[in-house]
Amino acid sequence: MRQxxxxxxxxxQDEIVxxxxxxxxxxxxxxxxxWLRAQGGRGLSCVFAVPTPPDGVAPxxxxxxxxxxNISVVHGTLPPPAxxxxxxxxxxxxxxQTSVPFFAAGISLVIHPRSPHAPTVHANYRxxxxxxxxxxxxxxxxxxxxxxAWWFGGGADLxxxxxxxxxxxxxxxxxxxxxxxxxxDVFPTFKAWCDEYFFIPHRGESRGVGGIFFDDLCAExxxxxxxxxxxxxxxxxxxxxxxxxxxxxxxxxxPVLERRCRMPSTEHERRWQLLRRGRYVEFNLVYDRGTKFxxxxxxxxxxxxxxxxxxxxxxxxxxxLGTDPESREGKLMEVLKTARAWx
Amino acid sequence: MRQxxxxxxxxxQDEIVxxxxxxxxxxxxxxxxxWLRAQGGRGLSCVFAVPTPPDGVAPxxxxxxxxxxNISVVHGTLPPPAxxxxxxxxxxxxxxQTSVPFFAAGISLVIHPRSPHAPTVHANYRxxxxxxxxxxxxxxxxxxxxxxAWWFGGGADLxxxxxxxxxxxxxxxxxxxxxxxxxxDVFPTFKAWCDEYFFIPHRGESRGVGGIFFDDLCAExxxxxxxxxxxxxxxxxxxxxxxxxxxxxxxxxxPVLERRCRMPSTEHERRWQLLRRGRYVEFNLVYDRGTKFxxxxxxxxxxxxxxxxxxxxxxxxxxxLGTDPESREGKLMEVLKTARAWx
Numbered sequence: 001m002r003q004x005x006x007x008x009x010x011x012x013q014d015e016i017v018x019x020x021x022x023x024x025x026x027x028x029x030x031x032x033x034x035w036l037r038a039q040g041g042r043g044l045s046c047v048f049a050v051p052t053p054p055d056g057v058a059p060x061x062x063x064x065x066x067x068x069x070n071i072s073v074v075h076g077t078l079p080p081p082a083x084x085x086x087x088x089x090x091x092x093x094x095x096x097q098t099s100v101p102f103f104a105a106g107i108s109l110v111i112h113p114r115s116p117h118a119p120t121v122h123a124n125y126r127x128x129x130x131x132x133x134x135x136x137x138x139x140x141x142x143x144x145x146x147x148x149a150w151w152f153g154g155g156a157d158l159x160x161x162x163x164x165x166x167x168x169x170x171x172x173x174x175x176x177x178x179x180x181x182x183x184x185d186v187f188p189t190f191k192a193w194c195d196e197y198f199f200i201p202h203r204g205e206s207r208g209v210g211g212i213f214f215d216d217l218c219a220e221x222x223x224x225x226x227x228x229x230x231x232x233x234x235x236x237x238x239x240x241x242x243x244x245x246x247x248x249x250x251x252x253x254x255p256v257l258e259r260r261c262r263m264p265s266t267e268h269e270r271r272w273q274l275l276r277r278g279r280y281v282e283f284n285l286v287y288d289r290g291t292k293f294x295x296x297x298x299x300x301x302x303x304x305x306x307x308x309x310x311x312x313x314x315x316x317x318x319x320x321l322g323t324d325p326e327s328r329e330g331k332l333m334e335v336l337k338t339a340r341a342w343x
Numbered sequence: 344m345r346q347x348x349x350x351x352x353x354x355x356q357d358e359i360v361x362x363x364x365x366x367x368x369x370x371x372x373x374x375x376x377x378w379l380r381a382q383g384g385r386g387l388s389c390v391f392a393v394p395t396p397p398d399g400v401a402p403x404x405x406x407x408x409x410x411x412x413n414i415s416v417v418h419g420t421l422p423p424p425a426x427x428x429x430x431x432x433x434x435x436x437x438x439x440q441t442s443v444p445f446f447a448a449g450i451s452l453v454i455h456p457r458s459p460h461a462p463t464v465h466a467n468y469r470x471x472x473x474x475x476x477x478x479x480x481x482x483x484x485x486x487x488x489x490x491x492a493w494w495f496g497g498g499a500d501l502x503x504x505x506x507x508x509x510x511x512x513x514x515x516x517x518x519x520x521x522x523x524x525x526x527x528d529v530f531p532t533f534k535a536w537c538d539e540y541f542f543i544p545h546r547g548e549s550r551g552v553g554g555i556f557f558d559d560l561c562a563e564x565x566x567x568x569x570x571x572x573x574x575x576x577x578x579x580x581x582x583x584x585x586x587x588x589x590x591x592x593x594x595x596x597x598p599v600l601e602r603r604c605r606m607p608s609t610e611h612e613r614r615w616q617l618l619r620r621g622r623y624v625e626f627n628l629v630y631d632r633g634t635k636f637x638x639x640x641x642x643x644x645x646x647x648x649x650x651x652x653x654x655x656x657x658x659x660x661x662x663x664l665g666t667d668p669e670s671r672e673g674k675l676m677e678v679l680k681t682a683r684a685w686x
Contacts, residue, residue: 033661047661052614055610066658202638202645268395268398271395278652281624285625286628286629295545295629300545302546306658307660309621309658312657313624313655315649315656316392318390
């Protein structure tokens with residue numbers, strides 16, 4: 001499974017970067033930045049940014065403003081406190097008192113387009129293993145120790161500044177079709193989980209308009225999918241579902257990007273977009289599990305973890321934008337305050 | 344003490360706002376925004392922001408970009424989990440298993456000037472009381488219950504984007520003079536605490552160049568000030584020290600602001616300033632105790648808590664700015680990575 005996941009996320013990364021580059025052929029290419037982790041493992045970050053021109057020269061106008069499509073494949077040792085923290089979310093991990101080997105492979109992406117009419121999107125699919133220490137024979141053969149626990153997690157979610165209902169519907173329809181082929185209970189369960197996960201309690205609003213979110217998906221009973229639920233159950237079935245969700249990324253998002261990215265916009269719309277990006281920063285730094293876990297993990301690659309942050313964000317005290325329910329900003333706030341089903 | 348603190352912070356707020364308005368007489372005045380807390384208490388936020396003009400009209404150029412000088416005087420009930428969390432930092436709180444009445448009064452300010460040459464500054468002084476439930480007689484007389492614990496906390500710290508050593512020296516000298524009159528051990532102890540508190544572990548750097556920071560200052564033994572330390576000890580002595588530190592704010596910062604705020608700047612310098620403001624956001628959302636406590640406190644006033652965030656912040660993946668130790672940006676990074684004494 002390790003090799004299959006690694007191969008899959010690597011191909012998916014190529015496919016997504018190629019699809020994004022095709023939308024804006026005159027923009028600079030994504031910058032490929034591969035890295036090694038001292039404690040074991042490697043990664044490849046594909047990052048989009050517009051180089052800052054000399055003073056007085058306007059920066060190139062591009063479809064994207066900042067984007068990253070990263071993969072990482074790492075292994076090492078989890079100390080008991082990290083295992084304890086993980087057990088809270090992952091019931092399949094046994095109660096272990098010693099350090100244990102782990103393996104993690106995943107793809108993680110965040111796309112912040114420049115136009116206030118084009119939504120930000122995030123997706124992440126990951127595979128995690130905990131094993132026993134390898135036996136001498138396994139070590140000699142370059143094999144990991146016997147599996148103790150494994151699971152998949154991931155999801156994709158859409159964060160518009162201005163609400164175009166047809167975009168939210170298209171995004172959810174595409175994800176739903178991918179999920180439905182793997183069990184009728186998958187999409188509704190993971191859509192609800194997404195709405196719950198991306199909620200910003202101190203603002204009383206969601207980060208975005210939804211998508212899917214799941215974690216701890218393995219052969220064991222699942223805390224959100226009932227025992228009899230129509231859902232993928234074996235490792236092969238679950239990996240097939242994750243591939244279907246990952247493959248749905250380009251068709252779920254790129255058509256939305258294409259129809260919004262060249263719409264003209266005003267400074268007022270830009271201001272609102274930057275305020276919404278401020279909320280994105282608040283969610284990611286205060287609540288996002290992956291970010292929080294990354295910030296406290298010694299040896300974690302901070303630049304990769306915080307790549308999700310927008311190039312620019314804005315905060316205003318008691319901003320009037322979004323407070324009028326009849327305004328376009330207010331219409332977005334309404335769906336952020338009360339999650340909608342979309343399909 | 345409640346009344347004396349309330350009167351002091353209210354006067355200090357007036358004085359600071361007047362001093363800041365005097366620096367830029369043509370700028371819009373600070374907006375006074377008073378609020379009531381449903382659970383008990385009140386506040387007055389004095390906020391500076393430049394109103395956003397219509398599309399195509401350039402915003403007014405002002406010395407300040409965003410600033411807030413807030414006071415709040417609140418009371419209510421602390422539930423057992425909040426007391427437990429508080430006891431970790433405040434050893435003078437007894438181990439109480441029930442909800443208890445509290446009182447808190449404080450002034451909190453953050454000033455983000457527009458020029459990349461003028462530093463951001465933050466200061467906060469606060470007084471906290473935990474009491475018994477009032478007796479019937481106390482209740483009838485409008486009195487709080489008997490005191491269980493009380494303490495002062497606070498500090499001031501400077502966050503430049505470009506390092507002017509004379510600014511850091513002036514800021515620290517002014518604070519040191521205020522502290523020294525109240526005990527020779529005060530300044531060195533609270534300067535070291537400031538360097539420790541404002542450190543951003545995931546970046547391996549400080550938010551700024553220092554100042555003073557203290558908490559849990561009361562008549563009881565203190566975990567950082569040795570029993571024989573030259574320090575204020577009685578409630579009156581401690582309040583006199585806090586007033587001295589609060590009174591030092593204007594002379595420590597306003598002369599620095601005046602000599603930097605009209606220096607010309609480039610887009611390159613602005614970009615670096617916005618990257619530094621991104622770090623400011625990271626510290627405040629991920630580590631700052633007051634912000635974290637506020638975000639999880641039901642009924643807290645989010646707009647006041649997050650008023651500390653800059654109007655605009657920026658994040659770049661693997662930015663080259665600041666990496667050359669010979670550049671002006673690199674020279675700032677050097678003092679952020681290794682705290683300096685300044686006086």
